[in-house]
Every structure is written in C-alpha cells, then in structure tokens.
Amino acid sequence: MSDTRKVTIKAFRFNAETDYLPYYKQYEMEVGKDELILDLLNRIKWEHDGSFSYRRSCRHGICGACAIKVNGRATLACKQNAMELLDLFDNELVFEPSSKKRAVKDMIIDKKDFWDKHAAVQPYVVADIDPHPEHETKQSIEEFNKFLDSDLCIQCGACHYSCPALEANPDYLGPAALNAAYRFTVDTRDNAGKERLELTAEPGVGVWDCVKCFECAEACPKEINPIEKITKLHNMQFEQGVAKSNVATRHAEGFVRSIKKHGFLDEADIVVYSEGYLGMYKHLKTAMKMMKAGKIHWNDGLPWVDNVPKSKNLDEIQKLIEISQTNKL
Template sequence: MQVRFQILRQNRNEAPRPQTYTLEVDRSDTILTCLDRIKWEMDGSLGYRKNCRNTICGSCSMRINGRSTLACKENVGSELDRLPIDAEPTITIAPMGNMPVIKDLVVDMASFWDNLEAVEPYVSSRSRAIPEREFLQTPEEREKLDRAGNCILCGACYSECNAREVNPDFVGPHALAKAQRMVADSRDGGTEERLEQYNQGTSGVWGCTRCYYCNSVCPMEVAPMDRISQVKGEILARNDRSVSRPIRHRKVLVDLVKSGGWIDERQFGVQVVANYFRDIEGLLSLAPLGLRMLTRGKFPLGFEASEGASEVRSLIDAVRELELGMGKQENREV
C-alpha cells in the first residue's frame, strides 16, 4: 500500500517546512523502518536519531501524528487506524516539543539532561557509613522501584509536558519520576533533603499541572504523573499546612471538599493565599479581586453544601484509612 509521510523539516533557528515522501509499505512496517527507507532511497539529507531499533534506548523519540512516541515502536497500520476512515493514508512526523530543533527530527536535549541532573538521580550514601559489601534489598523493597526504573529517558513526557511549556523552571516529569525512585529506594540516605528540594516553588512537584499527558504518551508505562503524586504524598505526610502555599493548597482543598462537598472559595483564598490572615502580603493580594467581585455582585455572601456532601466525606475518610493501613503495612515489611 502507498502511504504519504509528511515530515516537518528545519535547520536550527529556521522556520519549519513540511516535506512529503510517498512509499510503498506494509502495515507491519515500523515508522523507523520507513524513515530509514526515505533516507537510504530518497533523501540522504533527512536527519533523525536512532540506535537499538527495539524499544530500549529511547533514541528515536519524535512526534508521530501529533503525539510523542518511539518510531521503532509504532507501525504503519496502527498509525493509519488513528486517522478518520475517509482520510488519505498520511502519517505526519515532527520533532519533539519543549526542546529546540538542531536539524529536522533531531532536537537539542541539553535542558532535558540538565533538569534530570538537578534532582540528583543516583543513590546517596552520604548519611551512612559505607560497608565493605553491597546494599542489599528485599524483593518487596526492590518492587517499589519497578515502575520508575522502567524509564528509558526517551523524552516523550518532557516533549508533551504542558507545565514545562509555560514554566521554564519546572524540571519535567522525567526528572520527578526518577526523583520518586530515589525517595522510594531503601538504600538512599538523603530522603529528607530530597523531599525538601522537590518541595521548592514550582520547579519541583508543585509545578506539575496534573494534565496526565505524560502518562498517556510514556512508551514504558512509567506513569510519571503517578510518580509525582507519590512524592507529593511523602511531602504532605511530613509537613503541616503552615510550611508553604502549595502544601496549604492541597490540604485546605481536601478539607473544604470534605466539609461541604465542594469548595467554599471565600475560605479557600483566605486560608491558602493569606495563610489564615497570617500572610498580610497574601491577604492584600486578594483585595483587588474581592473588590471587583463585590462591585459586580459576584461575591457570595453564604455557602451551601452540595448534594451528597456526606457521601463525599465518607469517601475521603475511606481513602485516608486505606492510605494509613498501607503505610502501616509498609512499616511492618521494613
């Protein structure tokens, strides 16, 4: 069957331009195989990365039909099945996002690697004496590292990260997935220092917008969003709401939903931004919004709990009891 491959091509600091190639292919051919044929048979100037061809190295990440994935993993048939039934058999290929293009499908991943290094993704033994033997782990301890350990650093999650796109300080889902692995590693001696680091501003876990897109594009099912949530859970368990605004935001939100089924926004602003009237600067920052709401008749004078508030309350209590039981079980295993 004949398939059109529309490839977005460009050189550094130049505007991208689409270029189309038509190939006779089988549905089982991988996108990487098709790119190889284009380069070898039609246009030797086409630039892209590859290595293992076997979904291990992560080198051939690119955007295929609008999403970041591995060219060696996806095949022609599955990509065509994503198109509308009456659409022409066309597969679009573009470089990954959130990174500048060097040439064609090759991007500069310097920020990707720098942000990974920022979370210190290696086991720390600074706080303990290093014995003349290996650090041993039980199978249960090792099992906690499986999901994050599957990451091949392909960059797909980083490419599609909405938080990274609007916040250049955010280290990215790949880095925080590796960070969670370090927090969960029984051999690591720097857990408290790590959690303090990952709790800082919007560069760490609180910079995540929870869009879940990193989970959907990850080719290894690492689920970076879930790993970030686990780090948040560790931070929340160790700190009260007075420590920082992100922690207050999470805890106050849950408490208000538990109380009324939905959020009383009057209390939410005062408790989170103004820190229960302790943060004068934060309180003053709310004043312009409050005045605009009052003058336009949009400031609620009362609060009415939602229907089913008691059911919401029981669900939250059930989740907390479940988490408490899981924590006790983990402590017994250790």
C-alpha cells in the same frame, strides 16, 4: 483488505547550520502492515534523501533514542506500528522532532535541558559504601515494590517534551526528572532523599507546578505514569516535614479540609484558604462566570456563611480520610 497502503509523509526539515527557517518536505511511499515508524524514517533516508537525519539505536524500545512526534503525538519510532497511526490520521503522517524549537537537524534535537534537569535530581543512589563490602545490600520485596514502574524509564524525553507546564515554565523540572527523583528517594539504600524532596518542593521548579493534565502518562511509550510519582512526592514532602506553607501546599490542604467538612468540594473556600481575601480578587472574572453557571454564590467566600450542602455519607468520608491520610497538614 490490502497489506499495503499509499501514504503521504510530511517531514520536518531543518539544519541549524544552514537554514534560517524550518520547512516540510513531502514524500510518498507504499507502507506495509508490519512496518514501524522507524522503518519509514529509514526509507526516507535510504530511498529519498540521504541527508535526512534522526536518532536511532537499539530498535527494541529500550534506549529511547528514536523518540519523535507523529501528527503531534509523542511516539517511540521503533515501537509504533505505522498502520495504527494511518488508521487514525487518514493516510497522511507528519513527522516532527520532539521539540521543534530545540531542533538541530531534522528529527535531532538538543536535549541539554532534559539531561540537566535529570542530573539535578541526582538520579542515582547516594550512599557511603565500603569499597570492599563483605555482603550485598538487601531489600525486601515490599521495599522493592515501592519503586512501582518508575525504574522502567528509558529517558526518551517523550513526556518531558509533551508537558505543557514545562513549555510555559522552562524552570520546571518536568515529569521524567520528577519520576527519577521519586525512584531514588524511595530507595532504602539512598541517603539523599531529603535533599531531593527539598528540590522538588521548590515553587516554579518542583511538583507543585504540575497541572495534572496527564499528557506525560499519555506520551510515555513504556506506560509509566509520572503523575502517580509526582503525587507521591507531594505526600512525602508533608510526611517528612519538607513542605512549606505557600499557595500550592495550602491549595492541597484546602482540598482535604473541604472534603472533611462537607464531603463535597467548596471551590470558593479553597481559593480563600489558599490565597487569602486579597488574593481572591484576582479570580473575580472566573468567580463571576462560576456564579452565572450556579457553581458558587456571591456570599460563598464569607467565613460566617456555610451554604455548601453536606454529603449524606459524610461520616463515612471522614472515616476514610482518617484511615488513609498519612500525614497531618
């Protein structure tokens, strides 16, 4: 098997100062088995077009500067082997910036929205510290382990610009900022946890606007799972009395209520519980489709009708919920 492969690369080109519209330019080269995507970016610049622009710095997967998209997939260029992607995409690679609508020059984007949202959650320890402390601030292993992998974030923005919720709602903080909010809220040295939780509880901004698509976890080059931290922020809002009654929080309560009652999910009851009978009418088209598929019945939403089957292990399920539930809804 050959150690090299002839490759066609289509690179997104755009200069905000001179171009009205972006375009794609094609390059052909022989790619070796050990070359990274960053090597190919370098070769485009060094061998084909010196005006080609991108960010790079550490080359060790630490700084996050070289994040781009390759064939629509979030990629840290200094970490990703080119041959692995060529096996997936049949010898043709498309290089694009992490966010095309934020492109400044070729692969370089304006990350202002990312940094603004990151700064909004106060991603640092907030505490009154003696300027001349006599001893260090200690943490137990158990307290340190609560960080999970949230401290591994390199602020590359891969998850942020892969998030469909943020694409649809520019006010949403996004997975990277929420990961940082979790990391510093659980830090025992910090005094701004409640303030962060209140921010992450805001409708349209915080954790309740996450659609649980797991795109952020797929995109992360450090294999952090922001969804895990977002879920923990949900729980912390309930535990610390920050969660407010709204459609999102009642939807979460409805899940637990349904499982406790039946051992199964009662979709119709969750809608009624979350949005009330008036709010239920906006879902009529979806309800009709679900009725045709046999998932719900016409009388499922009526309070005096209980036709959802009970799990044969309902007692066990209820005990598990009782043991694991850390807050009262």
